Amino acid sequence: MTQVSTGSEADCMEETFHHCCQLLLQQSEQLRDGWSWESVQGSQVGYLKKTVLRSVDINLSSVWDQVGSSSDSGSHSVCHQQQQEKSALVASYDADSIKEDITDDDGGFCAVSKDSRKVLQYEYHILYSCSYSTPVLYFRAFTLEGRSLSLEEVWSSVHPNFRIRLQNSPLNTITQQEHPLLGQPFFMLHPCKTEEFMRPVLQLAQDQNRPVNYVLTWLSVPSLTQQPQAKLMLQFFASHSQVAVPMRKLKKCRAP
Amino acid sequence: MASDTSGAATSSVADLKLQFAPFSSALEAGFWHQLTQKKLNDYRLDESPKCIKGYYYNGDPVGLPTRLTLEFSAFDADGPTPAHCCPAIGTLYNTNTLDAFKTSDKKALLEKESKEIWDDIQSGAALKDPSILSRFILLTFADLKKYHFYYWFCFPALCFPEAIKIIQQPSVLEQVFSAKQIAALQEAYDDLAIKRETSAVPYFLMKYTDDTVQLAPLGDWDTFFTDTKKVTVGVYDPCTLSQHPGWPLRNLLILLAYQWGSKLDTVEVLCFRDRTLQGSRSIQHSLIFQVKLPELPNNSACPKSVGWEKNPKGAMGPRMVNLSECMDPKRLAESSVDLNLKLMRWRLVPSLDLDKVVSTKCLLLGAGTLGCNVARTLMGWGVRHITFVDNANISYSNPVRQPLYEFEDCLGGGKSKAMAAVDRLNKIFPGVISKGYNMSIPMPGHPVSFSPATQAQAQRDVEQLEKLISEHDVVFLLMDTRESRWLPTVIAGSKRKLVMNAALGFDTFVVMRHGLKQPPVSQNVSAGADSSPSCSSASSSSSTPAGSAPSVPASSLFSNIPGHKLGCYFCNDVVAPGDSTRDRTLDQQCTVSRPGLAMIAGALAVEMMVSILQHSEGGYAVASSSDDRMNEPPTSLGLVPHQIRGFLARFDNVLPASLAFDKCTACSPTSTNGRSEPQVAVWLVVSSIVNCWSTNVYEQGGGK
Numbered sequence: 007m008t009q010v011s012t013g014s015e016a017d018c019m020e021e022t023f024h025h026c027c028q029l030l031l032q033q034s035e036q037l038r039d040g041w042s043w044e045s046v047q048g049s050q051v052g053y054l055k056k057t058v059l060r061s062v063d064i065n066l067s068s069v070w071d072q073v074g075s076s077s078d079s080g081s082h083s084v085c086h087q088q089q090q091e092k093s094a095l096v097a098s099y100d101a102d103s104i105k106e107d108i109t110d111d112d113g114g115f116c117a118v119s120k121d122s123r124k125v126l127q128y129e130y131h132i133l134y135s136c137s138y139s140t141p142v143l144y145f146r147a148f149t150l151e152g153r154s155l156s157l158e159e160v161w162s163s164v165h166p167n168f169r170i171r172l173q174n175s176p177l178n179t180i181t182q183q184e185h186p187l188l189g190q191p192f193f194m195l196h197p198c199k200t201e202e203f204m205r206p207v208l209q210l211a212q213d214q215n216r217p218v219n220y221v222l223t224w225l226s227v228p229s230l231t232q233q234p235q236a237k238l239m240l241q242f243f244a245s246h247s248q249v250a251v252p253m254r255k256l257k258k259c260r261a262p
Numbered sequence: 263m264a265s266d267t268s269g270a271a272t273s274s275v276a277d278l279k280l281q282f283a284p285f286s287s288a289l290e291a292g293f294w295h296q297l298t299q300k301k302l303n304d305y306r307l308d309e310s311p312k313c314i315k316g317y318y319y320n321g322d323p324v325g326l327p328t329r330l331t332l333e334f335s336a337f338d339a340d341g342p343t344p345a346h347c348c349p350a351i352g353t354l355y356n357t358n359t360l361d362a363f364k365t366s367d368k369k370a371l372l373e374k375e376s377k378e379i380w381d382d383i384q385s386g387a388a389l390k391d392p393s394i395l396s397r398f399i400l401l402t403f404a405d406l407k408k409y410h411f412y413y414w415f416c417f418p419a420l421c422f423p424e425a426i427k428i429i430q431q432p433s434v435l436e437q438v439f440s441a442k443q444i445a446a447l448q449e450a451y452d453d454l455a456i457k458r459e460t461s462a463v464p465y466f467l468m469k470y471t472d473d474t475v476q477l478a479p480l481g482d483w484d485t486f487f488t489d490t491k492k493v494t495v496g497v498y499d500p501c502t503l504s505q506h507p508g509w510p511l512r513n514l515l516i517l518l519a520y521q522w523g524s525k526l527d528t529v530e531v532l533c534f535r536d537r538t539l540q541g542s543r544s545i546q547h548s549l550i551f552q553v554k555l556p557e558l559p560n561n562s563a564c565p566k567s568v569g570w571e572k573n574p575k576g577a578m579g580p581r582m583v584n585l586s587e588c589m590d591p592k593r594l595a596e597s598s599v600d601l602n603l604k605l606m607r608w609r610l611v612p613s614l615d616l617d618k619v620v621s622t623k624c625l626l627l628g629a630g631t632l633g634c635n636v637a638r639t640l641m642g643w644g645v646r647h648i649t650f651v652d653n654a655n656i657s658y659s660n661p662v663r664q665p666l667y668e669f670e671d672c673l674g675g676g677k678s679k680a681m682a683a684v685d686r687l688n689k690i691f692p693g694v695i696s697k698g699y700n701m702s703i704p705m706p707g708h709p710v711s712f713s714p715a716t717q718a719q720a721q722r723d724v725e726q727l728e729k730l731i732s733e734h735d736v737v738f739l740l741m742d743t744r745e746s747r748w749l750p751t752v753i754a755g756s757k758r759k760l761v762m763n764a765a766l767g768f769d770t771f772v773v774m775r776h777g778l779k780q781p782p783v784s785q786n787v788s789a790g791a792d793s794s795p796s797c798s799s800a801s802s803s804s805s806t807p808a809g810s811a812p813s814v815p816a817s818s819l820f821s822n823i824p825g826h827k828l829g830c831y832f833c834n835d836v837v838a839p840g841d842s843t844r845d846r847t848l849d850q851q852c853t854v855s856r857p858g859l860a861m862i863a864g865a866l867a868v869e870m871m872v873s874i875l876q877h878s879e880g881g882y883a884v885a886s887s888s889d890d891r892m893n894e895p896p897t898s899l900g901l902v903p904h905q906i907r908g909f910l911a912r913f914d915n916v917l918p919a920s921l922a923f924d925k926c927t928a929c930s931p932t933s934t935n936g937r938s939e940p941q942v943a944v945w946l947v948v949s950s951i952v953n954c955w956s957t958n959v960y961e962q963g964g965g966k
């Protein structure tokens with residue numbers, strides 16, 4: 007596994023990452039698929055970001071309980087969850103108990119408002135990891151209230167078929183980590199297999215004398231990024247392989 | 263979906279009345295983190311209103327609620343707005359107390375904000391920058407002790423005194439416009455955006471013919487429209503309902519009525535919706551309809567306004583979100599630890615039953631080198647209940663070998679090991695449930711004076727030990743004398759608790775599970791069958807000199823010994839426990855061993871416990887031996903040996919198994935018989951200790 011590389015080599019990889027991101031953003035802007043660059047104030051450091059909303063049909067808590075009792079996390083976690091639910095109930099009672107003289111006197115101007123609790127927001131960040139010399143995906147999912155979901159809840163919002171595929175994938179090691187730039191808790195797809203996966207792809211591109219955008223290619227691997235848009239990203243990549251990062255440069259930078 | 267039901271209602275009963283879809287507040291997780299930072303570092307006790315920023319988007323797929331979104335950058339009111347989104351200016355009122363949150367005058371806050379909108383309409387400021395029509399109020403209280411956030415959004419909308427009549431029902435644009443007109447509209451909109459140096463235009467004016475579409479900013483009204491009998495205005499519309507415009511149209515219509523109401527006959531409204539799916543952009547699903555605006559009262563008083571958001575139950579009230587799970591560092595530590603363990607299950611050992619491990623209550627008798635290392639390994643496995651019993655204080659030589667203690671703990675005579683270990687565990691992982699007992703474990707053979715006070719103390723200690731063993735699932739014997747292991751072995755045996763025993767020599771160790779007697783009903787049957795003496799093993803004990811090696815029963819390599827027939831630590835003793843600390847040199851007490859040994863043995867004791875817990879029969883599982891190394895393992899984690907005996911000099915471990923000795927001083931029926939009644943047991947044990955001290959009855963009884 008690539009360890010922290012020193013000096014110009016590391017800088018070069020990071021530069022390549024930024025370059026790839028810029029190209030990706032240009033394409034993304036044309037396609038309006040929502041990737042943006044978020045920079046940390048007063049510095050060059052930053053990350054690609056995308057937020058996706060999805061309606062969720064399922065009742066999260068009941069699915070969660072099934073997951074829990076079926077062996078995933080079991081009694082102590084379920085118990086934990088029940089405590090949380092209980093405290094949430096108590097607390098929401100607290101919020102409800104606040105008496106208001108505001109009336110809903112809108113004279114019928116207001117259309118039926120929708121139940122917003124069944125919508126989840128998924129936030130994806132792509133950062134450059136100096137230790138692994140690869141892009142790394144950070145993600146979290148949260149409700150419209152801004153409450154982040156536990157990994158079990160995230161899993162339960164994933165279609166069962168897809169879940170099995172992901173669990174069987176050798177690339178899906180997820181850990182809970184502090185976002186290195188924001189300091190907030192995120193889930194991270196562990197990058198240790200990235201190099202292993204990317205090598206043949208890059209080799210193929212080089213053999214065909216075809217330029218390749220490392221970040222784009224990386225994004226196109228569904229099991230690496232697990233996005234609902236994985237398919238879109240694949241299309242995206244297929245139609246934009248002219249996005250040129252000289253392969254030799256990338257290769258040179260990657261040599262140990 | 264709501265669009266259908268409300269659409270039906272509109273066409274049947276109130277088909278001439280325009281209704282708007284209100285905003286739903288949407289907060290990104292980062293918003294609350296940033297509010298917390300602001301409160302702690304900038305606002306502190308300052309409750310004055312703060313300028314913040316949100317945005318809305320007109321490109322959502324059908325089915326998503328109309329949202330006003332605030333992300334962590336909301337506090338940077340001058341910062342950029344996401345591409346293709348419209349900004350909304352907000353006022354944040356963050357109160358210091360829940361009471362202030364409750365009692366703040368919501369009506370007054372709404373009126374104040376509405377008045378500003380009304381002033382901007384009257385002064386013409388809203389014509390120049392119509393984005394100031396979309397404002398919001400956010401009232402918050404952050405309980406940073408519980409990480410509970412109370413909040414209430416308000417999206418102020420000025421109201422007409424009566425309903426807005428629909429002249430022409432909302433239609434999808436592609437039913438009204440030709441493909442050519444739609445293409446022209448899209449181009450004109452993009453041109454206008456470029457001219458305004460933005461990627462989203464909240465409001466605009468519109469003129470069209472069969473082939474052309476012209477757009478202009480709101481402020482160009484007088485030059486753009488020559489005839490105001492029928493005008494068309496465009497609104498960037500975040501709503502996805504097929505019969506209703508979103509909230510931003512409301513204040514625009516008030517502005518139109520105020521500025522040009524008397525001249526306007528019909529207003530045509532384009533709800534501009536602009537989405538990109540699979541890389542292809544479309545605006546043909548935009549809505550278009552015509553309304554007649556009611557007149558505003560002639561005086562210049564601010565119209566009535568509405569806008570406080572309903573809570574999820576549909577009632578007027580605030581919301582609360584509990585973020586302790588993602589903000590409370592202790593909760594974060596717990597979920598990270600759990601997740602790491604689950605990863606092991608997901609990735610490597612799918613059938614691993616983590617709950618059996620995590621929920622196991624462990625009693626550690628001894629908080630020295632072994633106790634410290636056992637505790638750390640248990641924590642690594644996510645075990646929450648860890649109890650220490652030790653009567654020693656921390657001395658200067660301890661911290662380098664006992665990883666729960668530091669130099670500071672040795673000062674002033676040294677802290678109690680049991681107590682200091684608990685403190686350190688809580689520092690390492692606050693989710694642990696740990697208790698310490700600074701008490702000695704009654705031992706046979708140690709000379710004491712037989713004062714009533716001493717006897718009473720001994721009895722209290724025995725009772726306490728018995729109670730502790732009852733309350734736990736696994737008992738770890740980690741003391742540095744063999745005598746102190748005797749009483750816990752007897753009590754734990756009578757209570758059918760799994761006993762994990764670890765003992766060190768200079769460069770050898772033994773880690774073993776004690777045989778687990780069958781439940782009392784079948785006791786007599788098994789007692790008779792257990793009488794075969796254990797064979798001495800060729801492979802093990804011969805290599806180490808007696809005295810420096812831990813005393814272990816001579817082992818056999820018998821295979822297929824079930825858990826209830828396995829021996830205990832004392833089974834092959836030829837002598838009953840005597841006073842091993844008397845008349846011996848330091849290294850004979852086995853307190854000096856190679857420094858790595860305790861870590862190895864402590865870790866193995868825990869790993870062996872975990873493997874046993876994974877076996878369907880637990881402590882009754884047939885013992886694996888070295889011979890089983892090539893066979894299919896009995897658990898997902900591998901073998902469940904009786905003993906692991908390690909020889910550091912050879913860097914070698916062997917896995918012997920041995921039968922229980924029917925006359926064992928600690929585990930034979932004669933030593934556990936009749937102790938199922940707790941009180942009787944206490945008395946028997948106490949009296950046997952007393953007997954032991956004076957008459958060596960056990961040495962005689964056990965050895966004959």
Ligand SMILES: [Zn+2]
Nearest residue numbers: 830833926929
């Ligand atoms: Zn025994």
